[in-house]
Amino acid sequence: MSESQPLLRDASVEEGSSISLADEVKPEQNYFSDVPNFFWIELSLLLNVFLAGFDGTITASTYATIGSEFKAFSSASWITSSYLITSTAFQPLYGSISDSVGRRMCIVFALLTFGIGCYGCSISKSMGFLIASRAFTGIGGGGLISLSTITNSDIIYPSKRGLFQAVQNLLLGTGAVCGATFGGFLTNCLGWRWCFGLQILPTALSLFVAIRSIPNQITFPHAEGPIYKKIDFKGSACLVVGLTCSLLVLCFGGNELQWTDWRIWVLVIVTVASTVIFFEQESHTEAIPIIPVNDYKSGFVVINIIFNFCVGLASYSYLFTLPLLFQINLGDSVAQVGFRLSIPAVATPLGGFAAGYLITKSRNYSRITILGTTLMAVGNGLSLLISEKLPKAAINLFLFPANFGQGLAFPSSLFLFVYYFDATKQASSTSTVYLMRNIGGVWGVTYISIVIKTVLKQNLPAHLAMLHRLSKEEIDRILAAILESVDILGSVDSDVKEVLVQDYTFALRITQAVSTACCVIALFCAIMSRKGRSYNC
Template sequence: MLYSILPDKVFPTEERNEKCIGKSSHLSEEVLEETHNSNVSSENVSEFDSMADTETLNYDYGAMNGIIESLDVPLTSGSLGKQTTVGKLSFICIELSLFANVFLTGFDSTVTASIYTTIGDEFNAVSTASWITTSYLITSTAFQPLYGSFSDVLGRRICLISATFLFILGCLGCGLATHIYALDIMRAISGIGGGGLVTLATIINSDIIAPEKRGNWQAFQNLLLGFGGICGACTGGLITAVFGWRWCFLVQIPIGALSIVIGYYYVIDPENYIESSMTLSKIDLKGSITLVISLSLQLLYLTIGGNEIGWFDNTALLLILISVFMLILFISTEIATNALPILPPELLQNSFSMIILSIGVLVGFASYAYLFLLPVLFQIVLGDSISMAGLRLAFPSIFTPIGGLITGYFMNKSPDTLFALVCFGCICMFIGNYLSLLIHKNLNPWLLALYLIPANIGQGMIFPSSLFCFIYFFDKEKQAIATSTAYLFRSIGSVWGVACSASIVKHYLKIYAVRKLKEIPGMDEEKIMSVLKSVSQDISKIGFLDPIVSEIINFAYASSIRKALEFSCFCCGLCLILCVIKVIFKVNGPIRKMKSMD
């Protein structure tokens, strides 16, 4: 079987392989001409021809076995004069390296959601415990768009290794941290690497897998992402109870180290990436710096505004003003740069792109707000321990990869289904977020699990379908940057989801608690603020309060969490409105681009 990647087209398909058979003798002559320069023996060429004649029609990207069985021959990258042998073992190892990182991303996202209040309790900093997640999201979001451009300039392998190394370095620092601020800093370092784990996996697979067959592989990637999330949700509380929360970070290091070793030996760069002599001139350093500063300051404002400082405090306003200035500078840089731009303006100059990217922001907001609010809701309303709250998310989490598998199946059937999958995913997420508002103390556990399924299916469907809707709208040479751009907008929504939902909870908690506590004799404003500060630092202290005060605080907490979930529902509703706008105004989708790549 001949597997070829040319600069602008990805092969194989059955049609192209049939053409390869017809040209096998001509191909053999070209390969023979190259033997003087590439040390290819005539016996290898004969074996190569034999495989081309006998195995091409057996190739099938749709199943793992088909791919493995067909990768016993050279993979030609770029031109026949520069060959890299990729056999069965090599292909398996490449995917093992990529999918190990995907698993770590899923695991890390849910394990921190299930233990951050426990960490906050240990450091007496529950009110700032959300920074364990937020610091990671800020840096991963800020650096995520750089990986698409940098991997085009520096090569896929060095970017993959660097991202994984920074991620596990941060995990090591988290496991050894002795102060909440040190932990937050190391989480930020993890985020710099974590921003590239899934992005680079998608980019590298886009290099080596035909567009019409990418759905199955993206579904498998989503399956591992969801499986990692299940493992994190199920084991986070258990690991914390048995070994301590530090091991939730340390356990990720061996997997990341394995990915680095495998990636170093097996991950290859596409033939058309920039030569080393041109590297410095093609790296958009000014654009990279201005974008990172702009995003970091904006996300910092969203995180501390309304929490540590007021929204219109002088410090907060200074942050947002500098952020806007750096964003304007970034835009002007991208328009004028001669380097490879981080975010090419043409990616944002059409209605369809703006609709899809807006949906990405909104679903990122809703999914992360949902993920981080539910464990707290379970603890407050149902009286769960932190481990039990995490376990309640385990069964519904199985349906996230199922949603991804559904998406992969229909993507392979027809690219025409892509936007329909986006719409259906939005509907499922809206229903799931609405059902979360109906959770109460006496709810049957099985019914509760069923309530959580639609949001997980919707998330599993909308993430890959919206990603490929955006990627397939552009030509192949822009798809690496398009991938990082799509992930960037989704990550911005994720940070907004965590930061804004935390602000909403804190705002309404104060309103509801103060209103009710004032009615209790002897509870003046000073005592009320003392109680709120105490429970904000450690949720478990609610159980040690006076029964009447404890009941009021529980009610206030539950009501404020539901307010945040209502806003999450609103975001899902906006997604549906955008879908309707696309359909009514017949905004062109990616199908034309998809077909042109076949």
């Protein structure tokens, strides 16, 4: 097989078809793909997905210990934020660049960067070096999931694609659960450095298999000339700078810096300028565009971009609000919170498997997306009813629909968007979907903190003053403590605790209402996209 040939044989794409590669190319003796070394390719790709899920949550249970060891607890949140910023900023580049240089080269680069970053984390001697290593890890981590999805789209028959996406979702969820669960265990037994060091061996294994087994397919064999002319360097730089600055605004604004701080405004100006230059560049570049904006002008595309942003925001907001609600309103311990969260953790891969089955049987992506988004809206709405007054069984039942719906909606909406385009655009369109979900996710996590801080600062001092026994200094101390940690609830008098719980719960209800509204907007977009495009499913 030539490295300039596609992994699957070319097939024409009919207008209105949701299938980019015709099923009639499938030889009778092969069930999933006609690509050599299919098993080993899948081993590498699925291992990459598991690593991405594992690494994405491993710091949730370790950053407090790491911050205490380095005596830099105030900077500990950047262990997670630095990875999130770089992975989100670099993720969309992998689609277009892999079209230029081939899938294998990009997968090898992502794994090398990821592995070197993990090694750097494991030997860090300072918080600054650890944060820098996490940022470096994110450059590679941003490509692990998207490249796996893109490569599977290249090599697997469309009729079987949903099944493998379901398996990919399962491994991503399993990796995330393992990272959150075993991170604390590894920290207690072996030390936090092993949380990063243990990822090096499976990364090396995946790298070896990728080099040996994955053909370096190039989607654009007709693009003649040197490779460097195919890569949109200016667009890449503008996109990375714009996304990084926008994420820094969300991370710093209202936290380390006031929204009126001049440094925030500088970041905003750089974000806007970089974004404008990026879109101008993508409209006229002679290289392979990172995001083909000239193809993204139809109503169908715009609606689906809004959809993916909304579901990304809603899913992250929902997941990060629940632990606080359980601790504040229900009075759960950390162990009890973990047990309750196991329900949505299981519901997501179950929804993914259901989506895979339904896609394989019907390939009606629109209906599956609408069903999943409806369940997300219902689940987010039900979370508004969770309180200590509800029976335990009802609370557990309410936790299932949103994540099961997410498992249905995410893969089906991905295919709905990707198969709108022909095969030469599917890598960049896949990156676009993940980019919009990631940006929505960052917004979802960030606005929770903004809403909580804003509501508590506005309401709590006045409500505590109504107790008529607390001085202004005591009120300020309580406010500062509750903004830092909910642990203060166990050390204050019952009347003060009641006020804290009431105001904190009110702030959480606002975030839940916003995530529910985003699900409703996403549902509207899903319905509109069905009307706007006809699919042969």
